[in-house]
Amino acid sequence: MTRRMLGRLANPQLLALVGVLLINWLLFPSFFRVTWQDGRLFGSVIDVLNRGAPVAILSIGMVGVIATKGVDLSVGAVMAVAGAVAASLVVAGYPAPVAVIAALLVGLLCGLWNGFLVAVLDIQPIVATLVLMVAGRGIAQLITQGFIVTFNDPLLIFIGTGSFLGLPMATVIALVLLVLVTLLVRKTAIGLFIEAVGVNRAAASLAGIRSRMLLILVYALSGLCAAIAGIIVAGDIRGADANNAGLWLELDAILAVVIGGTSLLGGRFSVPLAVVGALIIQAMNTGILVSGFPPEFNLIVKAGMIILILLIQSPLATRIAPRRPQRARIGVQRTAK
């Protein structure tokens, strides 16, 4: 059993994460130094966990969508909408829990809308979610009337910048969400059904799987995750910026999912590995910052990362290097039994 666990740990995503962290350490020797101050942990590694949380949360929602052969381009805009709702409500004098719940509901609603377009109207996901991607920021600006709405509400700020058991609150939320969603998909049949729908929707329907409900569920979950990320980001900067909150994060989330080994063509997926993907992205971001490169360098590194993954996952690569790792994995499983 433990050996099987070890076999699982030795997967390419985790090795890549370790590799990136080691490179960061070489470039910036105090990278792994963690200090305890004011009841919470500080350090570059903690920073990775903290800064990576929004994309990790988005990727938790995105991975299910991509597994059904879909994609949700609207999550960045939904983040902005949710942030705008939460900020506007607390500024208008509503209690913070009401604002948070309202923001979550709005996110859920956006997800349901996407799910409706994809599942009921049968519109290609990239097209369906493009609608909200384009209109969402307009809606967010409509809510904030074009201003950056700043607030001083302690609860919202705590969600964005607070800590729990020494860990940043954003990290804790991401972790809880990771556990909950993993349990949701793997301890029920939902995960299998998502994969079945992603592989062959017509066959899934004839096998008695209500693919419509399932699609609506994954898009709703994605919208909800986007709202959570939006609240965190708003809490972090103590304000809702309709123009810039979550800008291009949908692309980071998609990238995280792809790094996590889920094919853009649907099918097999892994929630934890998508989160590892998000951490790899953030570790690179942080590495570039702490080692003194200009932040724009980040975009180039991300581009390089996409190219690398596409090369590794391409049929070309599998033709050149025929499945050695797979055989090794079967071997590990056998010894475990």
Place this chain on the structure above:
Amino acid sequence: MSETGYVLEARGVVKVFGNHVALDKVNFGLMPGEVHALLGENGAGKSTLIKVLTGAYQPDGGEVLVESQPVTLNNPQHAQTYGIGTVYQEVNLLPNRSVAENLYLGHQPTRYGFVDRRRMERDARTVLARYGLDLDPGSELGTHSVAVQQIVAIARAVELSGKVLILDEPTASLDRNEVERLFDVVRSLKAQGLAVVFITHFLDQVFAIADRVTVLRNGRLIETRALTDVTRTDVVRLMLGKDISFSGATALEEARPAGEVLLDFRNYGRKRSVHPFNLTIHKGEVIGVAGLLGSGRTEMARIMFGADPADEGEVRVAGQKTAIDNPTDAISRGFGFCPEDRKAEGIFGELSVRENIVIALQGKLGWFSALNRDEQMEIAGRFGEAMDIRAASLDMPVKLLSGGNQQKVILSRWLATDPAFLILDEPTRGIDVGAHAEIVRTINRLRDEGLALVVISSELDEVVAYSSRIVVMRDREMVAELHGENINPGVIVQAIASNQTGASA
């Protein structure tokens, strides 16, 4: 001309994939002006041979000769320059473009660098007329029937190559009239001296159109014979190397005491799909459904299963009036459905054999009562063994299995749900003979165990062998229900064919 007289020839061709020998020193010669059938079970090497002859694969040994000159064919386009054209089972044209463009894509006539559309459409009209098609060359190809598209594909292949036409299961999705129409085209091409290679699973069609037949088995050439010298039994024996286990079962099923009524469809139908029909199904009986493609047989199956819900009439399950509006309703009442198009609607290619087998049962259990891995293994193992599924592991992706084994997986999927009623749409189409026999055996076994089955099949001999009753579909309507002595292929054909005034291609 050349010494052998062959326009296209494979001499001692060898093709190896990994450690699997797909073609083992195969000889194959094609004369101008002949229709040459290429037969063999799945995996016999037919498609590999075709791919070598069209340049899609390079042979690992032996040589390909065009008019007795050894050639190297780099790809299908290159083969085309030697006069070799191919038409595939699924029409490989562009439904979004005009008929004329589909005929000439890549070879459009140009003027000053621009496509001369007027001339292209004029030429297209002339060409199409030769194939008996009178249609607007400017119309979108996708708006025409599959048969017309198939003929356009042949026209394109002949226009661009002109010596050899390879037809790879072109009739698989055509009905009888359409097949006849296609054959007319093939006959006239043959008369013009074209050499035609014809691949099919239908022996009838081989005897209807071919002059010679070549049989492959396990990558080896078994024999090439003139069809005038052989009988059907000979051909089948050559293909299998043995007699098929279910042959000779043309004897009528004994009139057995009908079990209790399980299903009762009354005036059940769906607008623009199937006219209302009445059908009572008992436990322990197999109802065969005969009819041409497009007769409404698949549509009837889909309505029964709720894949397309009925909009009139009613259904009683075990006496209880009920509504079946979607597959989930049907499954909860003990129904199962093996669709005709296995790849598109049946299997989950990427998922494992195990997951493919448990998925319907899991669907029945719902989102929240998940079977764990061990339970899945047990279920998949049990049903996989009962159906004799040949897979290296239950965890391997089902797409790596042969068509016959995939069909067994789908059947196992439904058996795992402990069904009372199974609908099988062409369960034996396009699978190898061994799997075919296994599926026929399973149908008989399930009937004896008291299941009710509806089996749609184009193979009348086979339907006759296992059915207690046969319903005949024509023009989206149930036109006959045959019992006892009426059940023989001749009567069925008559029922299908009678009064076919509205028939059109």
Place this chain on the structure above:
Amino acid sequence: MSRSLRPLLATAVIFAIAYGLSVMQFPGMFSTRVLGNFLTDNAFLGITAVGMTFVILSGGIDLSVGAVIGFTGVLVAVLISWMGLHPLVAFAIALIVAAVFGGLMGLAIHALEVPSFIVTLAGMFLARGGASVITQDSVPINHPFYDWISDLLIRLPGGGRLSFIGLLMIAVFVVGALVAHRTRFGSYVYALGGNTVSASLMGVPVARTTVAVYMLSSVLAALAGIVFSLYTSAGYPLAAVGVELDAISAVVIGGTLLAGGYGFVLGTFIGVMLLGLVQTYIIFDGTLSSWWTKIVIGVLLFLFIVLQRLIFAASAPGEKVAEKA
């Protein structure tokens, strides 16, 4: 009537009605001045959208065009203002760089067999990152050639002016339409969007066509970047952020099926004009805020997507009724 013409017709009708209503409310909108500015203000979007039309017709998508516009602007500005090259030389260099860039993206999409959006996403990061690495500030361009080009215009009766860049956009549309609808290359692009497997079996040079399509898109985006630099007389690495979305919207609103295979270059022109109309209306109104543009574009996008869904689902022969699950 061919069903692919219906969305185009719908776009044209909507544009005519919307323009008519706008003119009834603000008669000032019916003038050669407004129409002339229409072309000038939307020139870079229009040029980009022509390239995007080809990409979408071929069944792909290009997310990198906005970044290529930004990169080209910076490159041109740097070549002219810092290195003292003549603008025409700078333009040639920028177009060649873009051609190589787009060609590589096309090659990657074909060779790696991956969805175009992920490859062009990498392209977007690369081009934006590259532009920001060169400079993070706006680089002004002061060159007599630029002044000469901006003076190059045709005066219309009624005070309107047809600028060089407006005319350039129209020329790009005309050439684009000819290439798409009247050449073999154009038919290959449609073939790829219809069915890649069939196209390949029918002898369409899939690799070459894919590379050419993305090359064309990047070259036109670079041309749009040059136009944008003429328009603003500067190069800025964060210029034209989000233009890819506007271009995609214009293409879809112009009646091209996002899944590929159906559509017209002319439709994209009407789509661009419709987007321009929305913006002009909001400026004329004065009380509406700019964010309504995004919302209206979103709504239009939604309407056209649903419209296409209805047209192509209703009349596809033999297509089964969507299963009710």
